[in-house]
Amino acid sequence: MNNSQAFLAALRAALPPSSVLSETEDTRPYECDGLSAYRQLPMAVALPADEAQVLAVLKVCREFNVPIVPRGAGTGLSGGAMPIENGVVLSTARMNQVVRMDAYARTAVVQPGVRNLAISEEAAQHGLYYAPDPSSQIACTIGGNVAENSGGVHCLKYGLTVHNVLRVRMVTMEGDVVELGSEALDAPGLDLLAAFVGSEGMLGIVTEVTVKLVPKPATARVIMASFNEIGAACGAVAAVIAAGIIPAGMEMMDRTSSRMVEPFVHAGYDTGAAAILLCEADGTPEEVEEEIARMTAVLQGAGASAVQVSGSEAERLKFWSGRKNAFPAAGRISPDYYCMDGTIPRKQLARVLLGIEQMEARYGLRCANVFHAGDGNLHPLILFDANKPDELQRAEAFGAEILALCVEVGGTITGEHGVGIEKIDSMCAQFTDAELAAFSAVKRAFDPLSLLNPNKAIPTLNRCAEFGKMHVRAGRLPFAGLPRF
Numbered sequence: 001m002n003n004s005q006a007f008l009a010a011l012r013a014a015l016p017p018s019s020v021l022s023e024t025e026d027t028r029p030y031e032c033d034g035l036s037a038y039r040q041l042p043m044a045v046a047l048p049a050d051e052a053q054v055l056a057v058l059k060v061c062r063e064f065n066v067p068i069v070p071r072g073a074g075t076g077l078s079g080g081a082m083p084i085e086n087g088v089v090l091s092t093a094r095m096n097q098v099v100r101m102d103a104y105a106r107t108a109v110v111q112p113g114v115r116n117l118a119i120s121e122e123a124a125q126h127g128l129y130y131a132p133d134p135s136s137q138i139a140c141t142i143g144g145n146v147a148e149n150s151g152g153v154h155c156l157k158y159g160l161t162v163h164n165v166l167r168v169r170m171v172t173m174e175g176d177v178v179e180l181g182s183e184a185l186d187a188p189g190l191d192l193l194a195a196f197v198g199s200e201g202m203l204g205i206v207t208e209v210t211v212k213l214v215p216k217p218a219t220a221r222v223i224m225a226s227f228n229e230i231g232a233a234c235g236a237v238a239a240v241i242a243a244g245i246i247p248a249g250m251e252m253m254d255r256t257s258s259r260m261v262e263p264f265v266h267a268g269y270d271t272g273a274a275a276i277l278l279c280e281a282d283g284t285p286e287e288v289e290e291e292i293a294r295m296t297a298v299l300q301g302a303g304a305s306a307v308q309v310s311g312s313e314a315e316r317l318k319f320w321s322g323r324k325n326a327f328p329a330a331g332r333i334s335p336d337y338y339c340m341d342g343t344i345p346r347k348q349l350a351r352v353l354l355g356i357e358q359m360e361a362r363y364g365l366r367c368a369n370v371f372h373a374g375d376g377n378l379h380p381l382i383l384f385d386a387n388k389p390d391e392l393q394r395a396e397a398f399g400a401e402i403l404a405l406c407v408e409v410g411g412t413i414t415g416e417h418g419v420g421i422e423k424i425d426s427m428c429a430q431f432t433d434a435e436l437a438a439f440s441a442v443k444r445a446f447d448p449l450s451l452l453n454p455n456k457a458i459p460t461l462n463r464c465a466e467f468g469k470m471h472v473r474a475g476r477l478p479f480a481g482l483p484r485f
């Protein structure tokens with residue numbers, strides 16, 4: 001029996017029957033996440049059903065020195081859940097129970113594999129919901145949301161995952177069960193919850209989460225405003241916030257995006273406009289009416305060429321349908337697209353969008369911008385055809401240049417999709433060697449053996465040194481060691 005066979009036998013012995021997959025046809029679905037250009041088959045997939053079984057998997061992996069990649073639904077866009085060769089993927093698919101719903105405390109205790117939307121569906125009977133709403137919420141899990149600190153349309157007003165999670169129970173690679181935060185508003189000891197949220201599966205495996213629930217607003221209406229110039233639309237975003245209004249959602253779509261989605265969903269978008277802003281107000285009918293009136297005045301003052309307000313719930317959903325369907329619409333007009341994720345100060349929106357327009361010409365690729373404008377969280381969708389020579393490389397170089405511009409204007413290389421493998425080189429552009437060394441020290445404190453999702457998110461200093469040299473070469477492969485699709 002070789003070492004892999006011995007490992008698989010030990011793993012199978014540690015778990016109930018049918019909890020370990022190792023045949024290629026069974027592990028194939030786990031070979032990538034949403035960053036599907038990069039794929040790697042794992043040695044095995046473990047499907048624990050509870051925390052004790054997670055601990056059992058970790059124990060066997062420690063004994064055989066086998067790395068583990070935690071995985072929720074695999075909707076991540078930065079390769080965080082991409083397997084490691086000769087490693088195990090630990091899927092939380094069977095840990096999908098809502099443990100407790102407390103309408104009085106407005107909290108829910110859930111296992112990590114519970115889908116984001118399932119929490120709100122379960123809470124709806126109490127007139128409550130879970131506010132962070134990634135567009136992937138029908139599929140993505142709360143464990144993945146915690147690991148990525150996920151956001152969504154409503155996060156401008158209600159906060160990101162980190163603001164909506166009270167307590168995380170997790171297990172470290174060494175087998176310690178740790179609770180971070182508490183069900184009260186504060187917890188004793190160091191506040192490690194915020195450090196853990198967004199740690200991309202590298203510090204521990206989430207086994208249970210307590211989330212906050214908020215009352216479903218009595219009503220909501222959305223304004224759709226057209227602008228003839230991108231600069232004016234960007235100015236309007238800043239003007240709304242400066243007026244002291246925090247919309248329930250504030251999203252922008254440029255002309256490429258609205259022309260891309262309109263034939264697909266017929267949302268009634270002004271396809272002649274340089275940009276469209278969707279601004280939502282929620283609350284009691286009186287609050288909504290007042291906020292809509294104030295936002296309308298600000299948007300008109302900022303140069304909107306047309307303003308429409310949804311007159312019914314059906315119309316509100318119609319206005320949003322284009323925004324929500326932007327990704328599938330991109331798939332209709334381009335064989336492939338690459339979704340970037342950078343965050344910038346709101347006042348830099350116009351400069352960065354203009355910069356992206358210039359890059360489109362330079363890289364010979366189109367880019368659709370559809371994004372969380374209120375948060376300054378950009379999602380440029382670079383359209384390309386992977387079957388054409390060089391287009392994937394050009395798309396990746398284009399994406400890296402967008403991120404470099406985000407850093408240059410005082411922003412960050414990720415808003416909500418994480419670093420994973422996708423942006424590991426861009427980490428070298430964002431952080432100094434000393435900062436990267438500090439991140440590695442945090443990783444080592446939680447996982448001294450470096451077996452939990454290793455080589456993701458934090459580049460080695462060597463890698464950064466090589467990246468500095470590689471940067472000047474055209475057509476380079478950022479992850480030459482990884483198999484490509």
Ligand SMILES: Cc1cc2nc3c(=O)[nH]c(=O)nc-3n(C[C@H](O)[C@H](O)[C@H](O)COP(=O)(O)OP(=O)(O)OC[C@H]3O[C@@H](n4cnc5c(N)ncnc54)[C@H](O)[C@@H]3O)c2cc1C
Pocket residue numbers: 033034069070071072073074075076077079080081092112133134135136139140141142143144145146147148149150151152153200201202204205206207327416417453
């Ligand atoms: C169409 C589409 C739209 C999207 N829209 C948004 C959006 O609006 N906002 C947004 O923020 N993101 C969005 N995403 C990205 C993605 O859905 C989120 O990052 C999501 O949180 C990933 O959840 P998941 O369950 O799929 O995690 P996975 O992709 O399986 O894993 C993501 C990371 O979490 C780690 N992980 C998973 N489970 C655990 C656990 N139990 N313990 C520790 N680590 C764990 C993994 O190791 C990996 O590093 C979108 C993706 C798609 C495909």
